[in-house]
Amino acid sequence: EPEVTQTPSHQVTQMGQEVILRCVPISNHLYFYWYRQILGQKVEFLVSFYNNEISEKSEIFDDQFSVERPDGSNFTLKIRSTKLEDSAMYFCASFPRTGGAEAFFGQGTRLTVV
């Protein structure tokens, strides 16, 4: 069964450092998303990406965040200057070509900012 793959599974970083979270979506999917989940809380939308550009972003997704698809397969989330409150699980998700169907989520990257 195809799956969304995220790396690393766990990243510890010092406050103020840059981190890049990586995702390999399912190959024929066209819509990509990043969500985050602060421990014990609900899953929150960060950004959606379609046709090599951001289609929607939440108020959480401020100037310190960026996304790109550098090589047509990987989908990355960069946090330029991490803050303590960025500590969370970050999930990548992709939708299939037909759209309107289920989102497939990766296993997540646990980001700990110290």
Add this chain to the structure above:
Amino acid sequence: QQQVKQSPQSLIVQKGGISIINCAYENTAFDYFPWYQQFPGKGPALLIAIRPDVSEKKEGRFTISFNKSAKQFSLHIMDSQPGDSATYFCAATKGNEKLTFGTGTRLTIIP
């Protein structure tokens, strides 16, 4: 208007019992209502989903009931098993837009 409200926050059910989790939404433009199951340390996994043109969908022990006029939908888990112990999230979306998640229900099935 984008909120999805979910209850209860936690639920303990005896093995073999019925687990019921409820959600309510506000945005009438939503046209797809999935339920996700999440085990500790894992990503959400789609469990079952429904569109508003039907009032009920059943897959094995899992059933979604949908009340369009009340803007409510619920997940029923029949014959609940210890392996069903997880956090369940309802969600709603329109087309390919972002999923709006409920706050989650931690379900524990006790022997």
